[in-house]
Amino acid sequence: MARATTTSDSFNAVAEPRRREILSYLAGAERPVGEIVAALGLPQPSISKHLRVLHDVGLVRMRCQGRQKLYRTNAEAIRPLHEWAATFERYWQHQLLRVKELAEATVRHGAADWNSADSTTPDSKTPGSKPPDSNT
Amino acid sequence: MARATTTSDSFNAVAEPRRREILSYLAGAERPVGEIVAALGLPQPSISKHLRVLHDVGLVRMRCQGRQKLYRTNAEAIRPLHEWAATFERYWQHQLLRVKELAEATVRHGAADWNSADSTTPDSKTPGSKPPDSNT
DNA sequence: TTGACATATTCCGATATCGGAATGTAATGT
DNA sequence: ACATTACATTCCGATATCGGAATATGTCAA
Numbered sequence: 564m565a566r567a568t569t570t571s572d573s574f575n576a577v578a579e580p581r582r583r584e585i586l587s588y589l590a591g592a593e594r595p596v597g598e599i600v601a602a603l604g605l606p607q608p609s610i611s612k613h614l615r616v617l618h619d620v621g622l623v624r625m626r627c628q629g630r631q632k633l634y635r636t637n638a639e640a641i642r643p644l645h646e647w648a649a650t651f652e653r654y655w656q657h658q659l660l661r662v663k664e665l666a667e668a669t670v671r672h673g674a675a676d677w678n679s680a681d682s683t684t685p686d687s688k689t690p691g692s693k694p695p696d697s698n699t
Numbered sequence: 700m701a702r703a704t705t706t707s708d709s710f711n712a713v714a715e716p717r718r719r720e721i722l723s724y725l726a727g728a729e730r731p732v733g734e735i736v737a738a739l740g741l742p743q744p745s746i747s748k749h750l751r752v753l754h755d756v757g758l759v760r761m762r763c764q765g766r767q768k769l770y771r772t773n774a775e776a777i778r779p780l781h782e783w784a785a786t787f788e789r790y791w792q793h794q795l796l797r798v799k800e801l802a803e804a805t806v807r808h809g810a811a812d813w814n815s816a817d818s819t820t821p822d823s824k825t826p827g828s829k830p831p832d833s834n835t
Numbered sequence: 836t837t838g839a840c841a842t843a844t845t846c847c848g849a850t851a852t853c854g855g856a857a858t859g860t861a862a863t864g865t
Numbered sequence: 866a867c868a869t870t871a872c873a874t875t876c877c878g879a880t881a882t883c884g885g886a887a888t889a890t891g892t893c894a895a
Binding site for chain 4: 731732733743744746747748750751765766767768
């Protein structure tokens, strides 16, 4: 097995940098494939393939107009991603405080190695403990 | 070639559902690996491997305490993701309006196939046509 | 019809990724 | 020193993924 087959999960679809570029490019207005190719400077088949993935997961919408197909980012499909990330918002605010405090304390006395190779911290406090299990 | 080697990009690291679970689980407090294993019900080596990826991209922090290692989500590393998604916020607000209008219009007269298998829209109205070139 | 566009699909090889099983390593207890 | 606990790493096979080249499909124009 490997990943969740890209074509089923928007987190996966967005994991590819080029696809992110495409989404940004198509956010404001619909565009024919040719313009996307010109704008991003990638080979046309490549663009088509990425568009397919994005379309399959609903991240872009498509409309036919004569012999061209107009694509456009479906911004709504990005919301779940945004909301998932927002779940951590309260924590990074917390951390900003903690980091600030830690820095100050560190200046006053010795080092406080967070994330160095090994710390071993023998008996330390175990701060607040027992936080939420906020799972999806 | 394939993807950007997962271990270099947090978008990629987060593309894996289990890793997302781990991040949620470790958001509020640090935990030893054993607890993560117990909580998520995955084999220990698997957890360790995911933790490695997350650690390499900076999505979790680690601290040693005796024979156990305490992991914790580094929420700050999720901010870039959140901000990227936020880039589209203004568009999904737009779209909500457009969709609503379209729905009302559609109810009044015929269908307006958006995104069906093929539309071909031979010569028909093409509503506004020639949309803006508002580039990035 | 034929031909020129516009885009999609298929085939291919190189490389990643994931899970599982087995094994390695460091800290602790006796 | 030895066994045990707590994790990490390695090896492996199955499958995905990506880019490139070639080719197919569909649409308009003469």
